[in-house]
Each structure stands twice: as structure tokens, then as C-alpha cells.
């Protein structure tokens with residue numbers, strides 16, 4: 334079969350369901366009714382409202398933890414977490430180079446320094462070894478990202494960090510209902526704080542929104558205050574205990590998110606069924622590596638990652654991915670244009686004016702310079718080996734069949 338790239342007929346000439354609109358989102362009349370109730374009550378902010386408080390209680394219960402704090406985005410949820418750890422300016426937070434930049438923003442916005450540790454070449458997640466190698470006497474926290482919904486080895490990272498007083502924050506923006514190695518409990522409950530996003534592209538959404546969870550009442554209280562200007566409203570005093578922001582979730586967002594939470598299990602189950610079919614139909618292709626069948630029920634498939642072996646296939650992810658896109662498939666080579674340690678905000682230290690704060694020394698332990706070569710495994714994944722397929726609970730059998738057909742077609746044509 335001639336590739337569409339070379340003038341052949343594309344496997345697919347209609348759009349796949351996408352998170353960007355109703356075609357790939359799971360909404361119903363319940364969300365509309367919940368919004369109408371909020372408007373009818375007339376309290377649209379959370380102060381004196383019921384929806385956001387209920388969402389916090391319901392989400393905490395869902396995860397089996399005592400505390401959840403709502404905010405305006407996943408980035409805000411992470412900022413709450415880092416701010417609750419309360420680093421001194423220039424203290425260090427270890428982060429992975431393959432993630433949304435929100436992970437890094439939270440560190441910089443707290444006046445702390447992101448230190449990149451390299452990743453596992455298969456999962457793209459931090460490993461206990463790479464984290465250990467990045468720890469210094471200024472390390473205050475690690476942000477572990479469960480990339481694409483795949484479980485990072487968070488328990489082992491916690492075991493090496495906790496005795497040293499280093500907090501572990503789990504970035505679960507892509508990982509609702511992910512189950513890391515260990516006791517079977519969910520991602521977000523293993524470290525000191527778990528952070529989730531309700532942004533448009535995530536498993537469940539209210540447009541934008543964030544949730545931070547913890548068992549620690551002190552961290553919970555600091556996060557609550559930080560999201561509301563440091564204002565201890567429960568005391569009746571109009572005062573500000575420390576610098577905080579206004580990251581308050583609105584009742585409108587809270588109402589939609591509560592309904593979305595009731596749909597979460599269905600969404601993740603559907604994605605796991607789709608992923609299982611993809612694995613079954615693609616696992617035999619030499620030079621391609623898909624997630625193992627054994628991991629499917631512990632992964633939540635925000636995206637479906639495929640690794641290609643450029644030596645075996647004679648081509649890299651860019652060419653392979655472009656051929657798939659031309660066949661009409663929802664694929665992105667590399668996931669990111671570049672690993673996040675190489676974005677201009679860091680390489681050019683565009684933070685606060687031209688100061689370079691907090692990446693200068695002082696306050697940092699050393700002058701921070703971010704450059705290619707810092708994280709060779711992550712750089713190679715993005716530049717050469719990683720492909721991500723959209724994975725959406727609304728994909729039909731035909732959609733899945735077209736994905737398989739397109740990938741097998743391109744593999745046959747380019748693979749040697």
C-alpha cells in the first residue's frame with residue numbers, strides 16, 4: 334500500500350474524537366443542571382458556596398485521604414504544593430524534563446530552582462537512581478510526574494527522600510486512577526502531596542481547575558491559605574499570614590468538576606479497553622514498543638506512548654510520526670518540541686525582569702545553566718524514539734481499527 338505521504342490514499346480522512354470539543358469529552362445534562370443550580374443560588378465564588386467545598390470533600394474521599402484543596406489549574410495545584418513546602422529562595426526542587434511546563438512554573442514561582450534529573454528510557458519518568466544523583470544539601474522536594482498516566486516508581490523515591498527530609502510531590506495531572514508499584518493505592522496518595530488538573534485535555538475537565546491532596550494537616554492548611562491570599566477567613570480576621578495568591582476555584586467550576594468526578598472511572602476504564610486493543614494489535618511489530626499488557630490496568634492512558642527503535646527501523650520518530658499524521662492519525666512525535674529544560678524561559682533565564690532570579694548565585698547554590706546534554710535520555714526520547722497517540726474514551730471500534738491499520742501500514746513501508 335502506498336503511503337499517503339507518497340501519494341497514496343490516507344487510512345483516514347475524517348477527524349477522530351478530540352478532547353478539544355464535545356466529540357471527545359464526556360459531558361451530559363447533569364453538568365448543565367449543576368451549573369444552572371449555581372447560577373440560581375447566586376453565589377458564584379467559593380466563599381459561602383457549597384460546590385467547591387463538596388468537591389474537595391468528595392475528591393479526598395475518592396482517594397482515601399483526609400484533605401483536598403481546590404485551585405484554578407494544575408499549575409496552581411503544583412504551586413500550592415511547592416509553596417506549602419516553603420522553600421528558601423534558591424532551594425532546589427528535582428523535576429523531570431518530560432512534562433508540562435506547569436511542573437516547572439510551580440518551582441520558579443515559589444522562588445526555587447528546578448533541577449532536572451534524567452528519566453527512564455521506556456517510561457519517561459524519573460527513577461530512584463536519577464533522583465538520588467540530583468540530590469544536594471539544598472534539595473527540598475521532588476516532583477514525580479506519572480507521565481501519560483503511566484506509573485512512576487514513586488514509593489522507591491519516597492523511601493530514599495523521606496529520611497532526608499525531602500518532600501515528594503506527585504504530579505498526577507495525566508494520572509487519575511493510575512496505580513504505582515506497591516500497595517495498590519492510587520497515584521497522588523503515595524507522596525506528601527498529589528496534584529491533579531481539570532484542564533480541557535485531562536481525563537475529566539471543567540475547562541481549567543486544580544486539586545491538591547495530602548494526609549498532612551499542616552500542608553493542607555498552608556495550601557488552603559496560599560490559594561486565598563494567606564487570609565485565615567475561619568478566624569474572622571481580615572489579615573494575611575504570608576504571601577499567597579488568589580487561586581480560588583469558582584462554584585461554576587466546582588459544580589462541573591463534581592459531576593465529572595462521577596464519570597472518571599468510566600472514562601479510565603474505556604481508555605484501558607482501547608489501550609488493550611492497541612497493545613494486542615501492535616505488540617508484534619519489530620522495532621516498536623508499546624506498553625506491556627501487565628501494566629494496562631495500572632496505567633490511565635492520558636496518551637498512548639509508543640517507542641520506536643530508530644536503528645531497527647532505519648527512521649526516527651519525526652519521519653515515522655509525520656507519515657502517520659499524513660495517514661490522518663492523531664499522533665505527535667516526541668510529545669514536546671523539546672524537553673522542558675531547553676525552553677527559553679530556562680535557557681535564557683527569562684524569569685523576573687532580567688534578574689535571572691532565582692537561577693543566579695546567590696540565591697542558588699550555583700549559577701544555573703540549562704543546556705542540551707543535561708538529560709541525554711529524555712533528549713533522545715523526544716528527538717528520536719517517542720511517539721504519542723491520542724487516547725480518548727470516545728474512540729469507536731472503527732477509530733481503533735484505523736489507528737492499527739495506519740500504524741501497521743507505515744511500519745511496513747518504512748521498517749526495514
Ligand SMILES: *Cc1c(COP(=O)(O)O)cnc(C)c1O
Pocket residue numbers: 406407408409432433434435436478504506507530531532541542543
Ligand atoms: C496539564 C499538566 C500540568 C498543568 O496543568 P494545567 O491545568 O494545564 O495548569 C502539569 N503537569 C502535567 C504533567 C500536566 O500534564
